[in-house]
Amino acid sequence: MDMHFVDAPNNFYLGAAVNPETGEVIADAPVYYDARDLTTHGVILGMTGSGKTGLGVTLLEEALLDGIPTIIIDPKGDITNLLLAFPDLTPENFQPWVNPEDATRANHTIEEQSRVVAARWQEGLKQWGITNERIQEYRRSSRYSIYTPGSEAGLPISILQSFAAPQEGWVGNEEMLRERISGMVSALLALVGVNAQPVEDREHILLSNIFEYNWRNGVDLSIEQLILQVQRPPFAKLGVFEIDTLFPEKDRFKLAQRLNNIIATPSFQNWIQGEPLHIPSMLYTPDGQPRATIFYVAHLNDAERQFIITLILQSVLSWMRTLSGSTSLRAVVYIDEVFGMFPPYPRNPPTKEPMLRLLKQARAFGIGMLLATQNPTDLDYKSLSNAGTWFIGKLQTDNDKARVLEGLDSARDATSALDIRTVDSALGRLNQRQFIMHDIHEPNTPILMQTRWTMSFLRGPLTRDQISKLMANQRTALPKVEPMPAYLAPPTRAEMGNSGFEATPDYRAPSMSPPSMGVGTAPPPPPMPSVPAAKPAAEEAPPGFSPVEPSLPRTIQQYYLPTEYAVEQSIKNWESWTGQGALNVQTNKRLLYRPSLLTQTQIRFSHTQTNTMETLWYAFVVPNLPRLAYLEWSEYQAEPFDPHTLDPNPFASAFYGDVPQTLSSGSGFKDLQDNLVDWLYTNAKLSVFYNPSLKLYSGINEDKRDFMARAQAAAREGRDAELEKNAAAYDKKIQRLEDKAQTKSLRLDSVRNESEARKREELLAGGETVWRLMKGRSYQTLSRAGRLRRFTAQSEDRVGIYEQELMDIADQLEATEQEMQEALQGIDDKWRKTLQDVQEMPITPYKKDISFILFGIGWVPYWDVSINGAPVILPASSSGISQAQDPSLPSGMSYY
16 A cells, blocks of 8 residues: 555644455555644544554644644654654664664564564555655654653752742732642642642642732742741731641641651752743743744652642643734644543642643644543543544553543534444454544544555664663753852853943842852951941042042932941952962051942833833943043943942941043033933834734743744644635635536436445445545545545446546646645745745834933942052952952052
């Protein structure tokens, strides 16, 4: 058998129809599955050896070929085989992945088994019409990744993000977030062996309230914080009862101990390092390429498996609720074995609730759920009434068969066309890789089909070393996990800049701790209490300084950076910076202030097309005041800082550096401020992504991955609508030709004997039990001309005008179907090309949207000392470190 099929856009090539009477594959009768039908979800049932895994892999291969990202939960490890597709199909390709046990059973060496497997895959793919080019396209279509929660074998995944407060906020999302909390708490308690039910058990109630309390207040939780709050809850009551009455402290400590056992194990680090469980990142790369993300959980125990799968499903739910509606398939969530995850009532594991919600709600957002199992007795069939497609393969026992028929019957509604008796009759005759497919969107189902040969090598579960080998390149590209928040880490030189002023990282969070000092220095002590400023004697002033504060116009604002270091600490800092010892120190503890230009602006950007806005802060620190009202401001840009850290008065009596005359009088400062506004107006900009073909903009600060995901959804919907319209037109043409052929066939039959006429009628027109199996949606029926040619070839009478007319109609059918195929492919190519039409559009502010938070002189404190015979001024504030470390300063850090 050499199958001919058409790569019709939006259609999955699953296999071929099977004659129900003989059980044989019907040549030229490919079975296609409309991708949109999967938005109503699908179920695959079949015993071990039925071909269930092969069908699942086939569906995933077709989805990925069509650019649909997938999230795959793989409890057994079979679906990792998706990464084993080899365009060259040589024995050398297969050899590293051949199962040694298969070679032993066949009495082969690994090399011999590789040759056997390569030959079998070459022949199998050839028979089903799959070319090397199609395999290459499959490999290029997506990025394939294997995540191994709690293990270092594949890519690590961090669960910490799952405990973080929701970015969308609490208000207005209460119901959704309480559902999410309930599932997380159930999974977490199951992980420590506590079978607690929502609303009923105090453990569940306490943890749920702790999550809600923190999330209401926008506070991220960690497991460590959760344990501490179990012992000392941040609230006094649960309902009307005092917390110690409902859940005594001794019992809370026991629960905390059980939770602590999670983080006490050395392997816990594998659960908190790696990428966060962020669904958009799991579906698309930063550049917008679809991903096939496999969560391999075969190495986990049941409790751990329930825990991570619940978190994954809850994350998918949260992501789903950020989407707009869609009638096209946007993403696929595939679970290869749902045993124990979706059992019938009254069992209710943590995975069941989010799975049920996805089955009920995900179709409106274009998310297809595909569930597979070899344990058909352990399914909640009533809840699976939301599934629109069923694939039923060979079953193990009569009990399994009876349970499936009972479940299907209970899942039917009044409008269902599913005939249970037809399914019952066919189940007993199924062979390996044969399935009964029932699709509620197709009037001519159920059909009997055999799955095609998979492009992926089905070698069985991969070993730990094999997974590690496959993920080696991606693992090296993982982002570094910061052990602490960035603002607590020692600042780098690049972060400190050349400003002479080190500011706190984020003005929008004024309560955030200031950055620590440079490497090798102690954290800054609390600021010393200020003392009244008294003027020192004029003769004590060092060069370039005056004991009198400069006389400046009131319009010029002045700020004093806090004095954080006593002179003794500043000397120790000097020793750390220079690596030298301060052997001879002379100091009279004179405080000096050097003037710098300090400014911070707020700019509001707006984008009319998406109705989005963003406010950014720009800070500038100029260590040496300019003498002209013009600056190249890009050289002095700094990190935004918190103005509340500045003092309105000097710390103590001090000497002051000179302020240029051009700034201390006249309009110098105002001209400099206008110069900054002009620079910001010209240089401050954001950008958004724009697809002119789709007339689609990204929002401000929407990253490319999220924009490309929206663009792909929009393009897919546009493509599907155009395909449907064009296919319907071609279907009418094909139907007219088939009607015409039927008429000619009847006339031909009338001149032949009755028995021959009856055979031909059965073959072309009356054999509905066979041909109706192949009739799908309009643009799936692309093999009719071949059937007509076989009919005419079987006629013994090759003469007569009717025979020739039938041949002519066959030619017209073939030409029309070829034209249809090219037209549909052209539509698909056109819409794929639109996704490449991405531009970056700049957004610039209006001058009226530039406002100043502060603009004035910042006085930076220093100590005047002599070290080892050289006069040096030392920073009295951590904000002066970068200036003191500037390599352009004279040796010994002498400023005069």
